[in-house]
Amino acid sequence: LATEIQQAVKMNCSALLAAINLYGDGRYTSVAPIKLAVISEIIGVALDLDDLDRQLIMAAALTANIGMRDIQDDLVGWALPLKEEQLIVIKKHPEQSVKLLIAAGIRDKIWLRLVLEHHEQMDGGGYPKGLMRSKISEGSLLLGIAEIYVGMISERLYRTGMHAKDALRALFMDRGRRIDEHTVQVFVKSIGIYPPGSLVRLSSQEIALVVFRRDNAAT
DSSP: HHHHHHHHHHHHHHHHHHHHHHHSSHHHHHHHHHHHHHHHHHHHHHHHHHHHHHHHHHHHHTTTTTHHHHHHHHHHHSSSSSOOHHHHHHHHHHHHHHHHHHTTTTOOOOHHHHHTTTTTOOOOOOOOSBGGGSSOOHHHHHHHHHHHHHHHHOOOOTTTTOOHHHHHHHHHHHHTTOOHHHHHHHHHHHSSSSOOOOEEEOTTTTTEOSSSOSTTOOO
């Protein structure tokens, strides 16, 4: 699946970005990992990572949250304060995902490390280990940014998804603190602040749908 996504990004990256912004159907546990893998691949290409490194990051993206799959769809529609047992599952899901992957026969140390660290933050405020910047792999930082973005633009029962431009602004404002500054800058530049699938109001006051990227991220 990671290889197919890699080929699809090469074939038509704009179409995939549009799909991520426009497609809101399906179970979150099925759709979100695909979106996460696509965004991870786009960032990886922009960072000039080699094919194998990107495939491992995508494999991690597709499996990072299997440790909380039993509650994740419920959380999408949960508008109340989280229960203690829900918080415990969320905080422990990277470790649980690794256990499930190992039980399924996955032995690749990089893949497992990416899954374990995808919620760690540069300032030590992440989980499950509370690692600081020097202890977190570059791929894990990339995956973490992709997951935050997908989460912000995704629909919830209690709120609409954020506009891509607003989500990117929020990421950019958080750069250098919780998330890696260089990776965020590369991400914003690679998809633009009006990525394909965005609705925009033209100076004529007409509403238009963005269908492809330009070299200038602000257009």
